[in-house]
Amino acid sequence: MLPPEQRYGELFRDVQMAKVFPDGKTFADCVPKYPTHEILEHYEEQKGQPDFNLAQFVEANFALPTAYSSGFRADPTRSVGEHIKALWPVLTRQPDQQDPGTLLPLPHPYIVPGGRFGEIYYWDSYFTMLGLQVSGRDDMIGNMIDNFAYLIDTVGFIPNGNRTYFLGRSQPPFFAQMVKLLAQDEGDSTLLKYLPALEKEYAFWMDGLQEVSASQPTHLHVVRLPDGSILNRYWDKFAKPRPEMYHDDVVT
Structure with missing residues (x-):
């Protein structure tokens, strides 16, 4: 379940930075027509050729998202x-x-x-x-x-x-x-049905609670306020441009 920027590496970055598609989400949602290693091998072989066309390469190797x-x-x-x-x-x-695909x-x-x-x-x-x-x-x-x-x-x-x-x-x-x-x-039986999932999600959001302190008030999704209150925050474990907004994040 690798995200596309890890799966395709240089090819992904080149396509997004060249804005082959006006919307960066389009390539992030494309479905490969061939095994990843074959696509990357062909890209490495062809990208330096004088007549190489990146948009045509993408069209030949990927299916666009279903419209x-x-x-x-x-x-x-x-x-x-x-x-x-x-x-x-x-x-x-x-x-x-x-x-x-993704x-x-x-x-x-x-x-x-x-x-x-x-x-x-x-x-x-x-x-x-x-x-x-x-x-x-x-x-x-x-x-x-x-x-x-x-x-x-x-x-x-x-x-x-x-x-x-x-x-x-x-x-x-x-x-x-x-x-x-x-x-x-549907009644309170619904609460019991989903209790294991509710507990598991709560554990995800509270992961790192034991790591926060007055000197280290944030860890993962957990935030400790000066009065000791605990809140959750937005947090992305990948500190890098978002794949679906890659070009925009890089240039801004």
């Missing part, structure tokens, strides 16, 4: 609630197959934000679930919570989204609120 063209047209006669309800099928993604496969259907965001996102999903609840879609809320529990079990926490390049960072921890939301309709 979901729904053909959806808004109906101005609908209420806001009806409009949102009509969007659920458009934004639904079915369980993923194993992906040779997508982390999920076992249950889920809702995506849409547009360039073709994967699930952590805290965004809580607000999506609020809409799903109004639409009577507890089934999809359960599917998405099951996917997040799966990520907690398989990678140890809920990343920013289900992409390998998000494995260094999370988002504000809304998992407990998601479970609480589902429990409103």
Whole structure:
């Protein structure tokens, strides 16, 4: 589960810095057509040739991310609630197959934000679930919570989204609120069902608690305030440019 900048090395950096794609997320989401070592060998062989074209090389060796063209047209006669309800099928993604690219496969259907965001996102999903609840879609809320529990079990926490390049960072921890939301309709047995995942996520956020002190007030996601209070913070274990925003992070 290497992120693309580690997997492709110089090739990844060259593509992103050359802005082969206007949106850096495009190449981060590309799927290789051939084994990684073959692509890198061919790149090493060809990049110094006078007629080498980087964009053509990428096109020959990678498949672009799937463009979901729904053909959806808004109906101005609908209420806001009806409009949102009509969007659920458009934004639904079915369980993923194993992906040779950067997508982390999920076992249950889920809702995506849409547009360039073709994967699930952590805290965004809580607000999506609020809409799903109004639409009577507890089934999809359960599917998405099951996917997040799966990520907690398989990678140890809920990343920013289900992409390998998000494995260094999370988002504000809304998992407990998601479970609480589902429990409103399905009862307290829901809390017991997800208790192991809740405890595991809490341990992830509190990892390093024993390391903080007045002289060392921060460690990983844990922050100790001057009065001794403990908070959590945003923290990325990879102190380097974000793969999906590589060019932007480097130049700024």
